[in-house]
Amino acid sequence: MHLCNTASLLPQDDIEMLIIDNEHAHATISLFGAHILSFTPKHDKVQRLWLSKNALLDGKHPIRGGIPICWPWFGAHATNAELSSHGYVRNQNWHIVDCQDTEQCTKISLRPGITTGLGFDGQAQLTMIITVGAELRIQLVTENTGDSAFTYTGALHTYFHVDDINDCELTGLTGEYLDKLQDFKRFDTPTPYRFNQETDRVHLATPKELAITSGNHLTHIESAGHDSIVVWNPWSEKSVSMQDMEDDGFQKMLCVETAVTLGQQVLPGQSHTLEQVIR
Numbered sequence: 169m170h171l172c173n174t175a176s177l178l179p180q181d182d183i184e185m186l187i188i189d190n191e192h193a194h195a196t197i198s199l200f201g202a203h204i205l206s207f208t209p210k211h212d213k214v215q216r217l218w219l220s221k222n223a224l225l226d227g228k229h230p231i232r233g234g235i236p237i238c239w240p241w242f243g244a245h246a247t248n249a250e251l252s253s254h255g256y257v258r259n260q261n262w263h264i265v266d267c268q269d270t271e272q273c274t275k276i277s278l279r280p281g282i283t284t285g286l287g288f289d290g291q292a293q294l295t296m297i298i299t300v301g302a303e304l305r306i307q308l309v310t311e312n313t314g315d316s317a318f319t320y321t322g323a324l325h326t327y328f329h330v331d332d333i334n335d336c337e338l339t340g341l342t343g344e345y346l347d348k349l350q351d352f353k354r355f356d357t358p359t360p361y362r363f364n365q366e367t368d369r370v371h372l373a374t375p376k377e378l379a380i381t382s383g384n385h386l387t388h389i390e391s392a393g394h395d396s397i398v399v400w401n402p403w404s405e406k407s408v409s410m411q412d413m414e415d416d417g418f419q420k421m422l423c424v425e426t427a428v429t430l431g432q433q434v435l436p437g438q439s440h441t442l443e444q445v446i447r
């Protein structure tokens with residue numbers, strides 16, 4: 169695969185890292201999981217993503233932070249509790265199928281080796297298209313290459329960097345959410361939406377635009393193709409219990425996930441795109 173001028177491959181620990189450095193931004197993408205680890209636009213030099221200092225970069229375990237891809241299921245598998253959380257593409261190697269650069273951006277397409285596995289028997293081709301420019305565009309395209317329809321769930325499970333979780337606000341969400349910490353009971357979205365405890369919520373509203381205010385920074389998030397927005401912060405006790413998260417890591421991150429939690433059917437010959445844009 170010939171890489172374009174603004175992309176280079178660099179081994180780090182046990183993973184091949186794709187470094188994108190163009191006129192507009194710097195980004196790092198792990199080929200293990202097609203997992204974006206960092207994105208810094210050059211116009212303000214503010215890192216938009218959070219990556220755990222204790223993230224395991226061993227090419228075996230999912231990476232804590234950045235943008236994990238959850239597919240072909242989100243969270244626990246619907247019928248088999250033994251299967252790994254969030255599916256099986258975040259812990260396999262992906263390969264680059266295309267790399268192009270223009271004056272505005274660098275565009276990379278990646279595919280995983282395996283798309284059919286225990287827990288999902290759909291015949292699918294999965295392509296992650298990452299466009300790095302003044303904004304970061306992530307498109308996860310699920311194509312049905314078989315003869316029968318399948319349904320998948322998934323998410324672009326983005327860990328956003330915040331200066332201080334106690335002093336940040338999420339705007340753009342309204343309506344009810346299902347609280348995963350309280351047996352999926354329904355509650356109204358708080359206004360203002362701020363954080364002072366463990367949070368694990370599935371919002372069934374599908375606003376196109378959200379924003380995180382943190383210190384003097386505003387991060388814009390655009391979503392498409394989703395049926396939910398998931399908001400997650402493990403807070404202190406859970407952070408301490410997680411091997412790949414530093415004890416106070418929760419203070420610097422907020423997951424706002426563009427997700428399909430109800431299920432998206434894809435008919436033979438058709439495709440579905442889950443998209444998130446960050447700026």
Ligand SMILES: O=P(O)(O)OC[C@H]1O[C@@H](O)[C@H](O)[C@@H](O)[C@@H]1O
Nearest residue numbers: 243253254325348368398400425
């Ligand atoms: O530890 P994992 O598998 O990466 O998942 C992290 C979190 O991901 C969120 O999307 C889920 O709603 C949480 O329930 C989960 O704890």
